Amino acid sequence: MVRFIVRFLFAGKADMASTSNFDERAKTWDLDPAKVERALAVAGAIRTQVPLSTRMRALEYGCGTGLLGFALQSDLGHIDLADTSSGMLAVLNEKIEAAHAGNMRTMKLDLTVDSLPSQRYDLVFSMMAFHHIADIDRLLRSLHALFAAHGHLCVADLDAEDGSFHGAGFTGHNGFDRDDLKRRSIAAGFRNVRFSTAFHITKNDSPGQTDFPIFLMVAEK
Numbered sequence: 001m002v003r004f005i006v007r008f009l010f011a012g013k014a015d016m017a018s019t020s021n022f023d024e025r026a027k028t029w030d031l032d033p034a035k036v037e038r039a040l041a042v043a044g045a046i047r048t049q050v051p052l053s054t055r056m057r058a059l060e061y062g063c064g065t066g067l068l069g070f071a072l073q074s075d076l077g078h079i080d081l082a083d084t085s086s087g088m089l090a091v092l093n094e095k096i097e098a099a100h101a102g103n104m105r106t107m108k109l110d111l112t113v114d115s116l117p118s119q120r121y122d123l124v125f126s127m128m129a130f131h132h133i134a135d136i137d138r139l140l141r142s143l144h145a146l147f148a149a150h151g152h153l154c155v156a157d158l159d160a161e162d163g164s165f166h167g168a169g170f171t172g173h174n175g176f177d178r179d180d181l182k183r184r185s186i187a188a189g190f191r192n193v194r195f196s197t198a199f200h201i202t203k204n205d206s207p208g209q210t211d212f213p214i215f216l217m218v219a220e221k
């Protein structure tokens with residue numbers, strides 16, 4: 001397994017986030033090389049775990065500026081990219097237009113609140129979004145309902161950490177225990193749930209934990 005170590009140029013600020021400030025952070029999101037490297041590493045890990053095809057219709061959930069979606073664009077037939085942040089989606093729409101990416105379409109969507117869209121997918125992927133979403137059980141049930149007869153869910157996110165990743169005041173999940181997330185995914189209807197480590201983030205200025213592994217969970221419907 002290749003181990004990726006990234007030293008944040010913007011240590012302490014790189015992923016310090018509440019969901020409310022994603023709009024204002026959208027314009028500079030892609031300027032952080034660590035985020036781009038993370039997306040490329042997770043895309044590579046997905047390619048090794050799931051047989052991708054240009055016949056597939058995919059959804060990226062919590063897409064931000066679509067770094068992961070763009071990394072997988074040529075592997076897939078069509079990608080819908082969903083997020084709750086208007087700022088992120090505005091930047092992503094500009095990127096899609098500039099790249100003439102005719103197989104990518106954005107959606108403003110919160111699956112923990114909104115009703116399900118009518119489209120069904122062969123693949124759903126998500127990177128660093130789950131830890132910002134309180135009701136993971138509802139999210140997993142909604143994602144399960146969005147698949148066609150069979151498909152793969154790929155979730156890349158933080159392993160359980162001591163809270164230093166975002167620091168004081170963060171109200172989301174301090175990463176996820178793999179066994180617990182597996183149990184929740186199975187309860188939502190998924191099967192063949194497995195984990196690998198796709199990436200590592202290093203924060204040298206952290207008062208606590210400095211190494212933050214990023215898992216890739218693959219689950220099947």
Ligand SMILES: C[S@@+](CC[C@H](N)C(=O)[O-])C[C@H]1O[C@@H](n2cnc3c(N)ncnc32)[C@H](O)[C@@H]1O
Binds near residue numbers: 019088
């Ligand atoms: C840390 S950013 C990750 C963005 C992108 N996936 C990346 O890794 O570069 C988390 C993203 O999740 C989005 N988000 C937060 N809560 C959400 C929800 N309930 N549904 C969909 N997206 C959500 C935020 O707007 C933000 O774009």
